[in-house]
Amino acid sequence: MKIVVHELTKTFREKTALENISLEVSPGSIFGLVGPNGAGKTTLIKIIMGLLLPTRGFVSIDGRLVHQDHRLKARIGYLADYQRYYPGFKVEDMFRLYRESYETWSPERFQELCRVFDLPENAKVKNLSKGMRTQLAIILNLAFRPALLVLDEPTAGLDPVLRRQFLTILMDEVAENGTTVFISTHNLHELERICDHLAILHQGRLLGLESLEDLKQKVRKIQAAFANPLPAGVLQRDGILNVEQSGRVYSITVQDGLDELTAELRTFKPLFLDLADISLEEIFIHRMGGEGYAIKQILAP
Amino acid sequence: MPLNKYWPHKTLLWKDWKISWSIFVPFFLFVTYATTFSLLFAITDYIASGWPGFIGPWPGFLHFENRLVSEPWVGIPLLLFTIALATVSLGQERDRETLGLLLAMPYSRQDILFSKVAVGLVQILITLAANALLMTLIVWANAGIPFPFGTPDIWGWALRSFLVLTFIFCFTVLIATVSGTAWGSGILAMIFLFFPAGLYLLLETNFNFWISWHYPWFYAHSYWMWRNIFSDIALLATVPAWIMDFSMFGKYNPVYLYGALVVLSAGAYALARFLFTKNPLENNGEVLVFERLEGIFKLGVVVCFALLGGPLLTALAGIHNPGPLVLSLCYLLAGCVTWFLTNHLLKWRRST
Incomplete structure (x- = not known):
């Protein structure tokens, strides 16, 4: 399913x-x-x-406006930031609610998921921990084989093992069924493993939107050591995001003009010069950390 | 035309039945206690007192409503339970934020509301029909006792009560579609359900103050004629009073009255359905829906409290016959205080 978000603005009274x-x-x-x-x-x-109406602009899914089209929702799985269920319901009641609500509910898929996430069917949902609630939501929303999965902090509350399992399941879902996934998270490490594209939102504005592959190709790190310090001005050019120096060793993060810079550095006869991979976390720290953005909040431990 | 246009979705019915169970059970038990058990107690007492000439304790079970006049502990809870049934079904979904879960599922807003109303009305129907059936069996089983009513009266009571409670239920659902929480909806429904009688009493009390300074009016025939007309209109428009005060049906044809009630119930549901579909309550994360009506609501509250504050403040000050100046000052004071409090309350509510 294709999602198009077009010039979207949302205000709550005075707050944008x-x-x-x-x-x-x-x-x-x-x-x-x-x-x-x-x-x-x-x-x-x-x-x-x-669930909310935009103040301006629109969101369409496969060319249809979802808030006007409840049938479209039959193909969309949604994990909210916090899972809210009917307190009097048992886990099995929630299974029934979803099973009977979604025509595409797959008993086989449901059994597979239940084997991964072992939830007590007789337990009341109000007694489940945050992590168990998330596991329940994952089972409910993957068992009907959605064409689109919208996930808001889906791994919050999951332990590292379940988190990894969930991400694997998610990638399988995409590979096997061509499911589209829209995932919001604090955790860049997770996104690095699974995402094709990435957008950064800060104070309601989109700061960046890129393919992960392009981003990693574009932003590289040069590690080089020189017998003598580099002359001033060599590393003061556009496209250099960050320079760290430790003795005679330089670590330079470059966004644009990698080839030109490498060629210039070679003229100073480096003792060694390597191109190193850079993590998504480092890219964002260098691209935005210096601009006063709350980058530390994006980086989950 | 798809069948679900006329029939609620069975999964939603099951879900709504399950979440309203906690109110339905006490509602059922209460009505059973107030009707079937009361009848059983009366029969036991009758037999224990050696089969006297008449069976009590009611002035006559012929009109169940008559009993409620003298025993408000029956009528008021019946009203409150019905309001609770309606507010729990919709308001509680908002309070617990499960409405978001439901709206993310493949159901339209009409489906959601339809199921809630259907479950609520079925619960009221089951409660009244089951008790009417039990009472019928009890009456048949005790043929020797001179009951002051017959089987048709019992079923007539069940039908009348169903129609009145249906209106109260639909009206509360209507309020719940434009209000925020379950408590808020319940309180607003109570206010608006009793608004006609309340406003009439408020106006009459204040009017009496003003005309008492021109006492010849007080004895004028036209004053009493209009007073009776307005009093009847206020009483008829206060539907919950229908199960507490049966006297008005001596004057007006019950067929027309109950016919009007059916139309009003259907209208309340249709309006609730329209508003629930159109209003952006959940969509905008707001507590009150129609922001543009806020001024009108505030003005209404201020006027009502000014009218209440006038007589109340003079009574508290021990002034039995306040002049126009004193009364006007009391109106002004009560109105200003209410305006100030309402504004601050709304500001506080929004900030939290």
Whole structure:
């Protein structure tokens, strides 16, 4: 399913939660949304799900407006930031509610998921921990084999083993069924493993929107050592995001002009010069950390 | 035309039945206690007192409503339970934020509301019909006792009560579609359900003050004629009073009255359905829906409290016959205080 967010603005009285957001999510891709608390991630997700109406602009899924089309929701799985269930319901009641609500509910898939996430069917949902509630939501929303999964902080409360299992399941879902995934998280490490595209939201505005592959190709790190210090001015040029120096060793993060810079550095006869991979976390720290953005909030431990 | 246009979705019915169970059970038990058990107690007492000439304790079970006049502990809870049934079904979904879960599922807003109303009305129907059936069996089983009513009266009571409670239920659902929490909806429904009688009493009390300074009016025939007309209108418009005060049916044809009630119930449901579909309550994360009506609501509250404050403040000050100046000052004071409090309350509510 293709998601189109077009010039979207959402205000709550005087507060602007989202400002002029435009993005597209291709069918069968995994799209990551990162941003600190209060950036507007949940608001954007609720608008995509048709739970909130935009003040301006629109969101369409496969060319249809979801808030006007409840049949479209039959193909969309949604994990909210906090799982709310009917307190008097047991886990088995929730299974029944979803099983009877979604025509595409797959008993086989349900059994597979139940083997991964072992939940007590007789337990009341109000007695479940946050992690167990999330596991229940994962089972409920994956068992009907959705064409689109909208996930708001889906791994919150999961232990590292379950978190890894969930991400694997998610990637299998995309590979086997071509499911489109729109995922919001604090955790860049997770997104690095699974995402095709990434958007950064900060104070309601979109700061960046790129393919992960392009981003990693574009931003590289040069590690080099020189017998003598480099002359001043060599590393003061556009495209250099960060320079760290430890003795005679330089660590230079470059966004644009990698080839030119490498060629120039070679003229200073480096003792060694290597191109190193850079993590998503480092890219974001260098690209935005210096601009006063709350980058530390994006980086989960 | 798809069948679900006329029939609620069975999964939603099951879900709504399950979440309203906690109110339905006490509602059922209460009505059973107030009707079937009361009848059984009366029969036991009758037999224990050696089969006297008449069976009590009611002035006559012929009109169940008559009993409620003298025993408000029956009528008021019946009303409160019905309001609770309606508010729990919709308001509680908002309070617990499960409405978001439901709206993310493949159901339209009409489906959601339809199921809630259907479950509520079925619960009221089951309660009244089961008790009517039990009472019928009890009456048949005790043929020797001179009951002051017959089987048709019992079923007539069940039907009348169903129609009145249906209106109260639909009206409360209507309020719940435009209000925030379950408590808020319940309180607003109570206010608006009793608004006609309350406003009439408020106006009459204040009017009496003003005309008492021109006492010849007080004895004028036209004054009493209009007073009776307005009093009847206020009483008829206060539907909960229908199960507490049966006297009005001596004057008006019950067929027309109950016919009007059926139309009003259907209208309340249709309006609730329209508003629930159109209003952006959940969509905008707001507590009150129609922001543009806020001023009108505030003005209404201020006027009502000014009218209440006038007589209340003079009574508290021990002034039995306040002049126009004193009364006007009391209106002004009560109105200003209410305006100030309402504004601050709304500001506080929004900030939290």
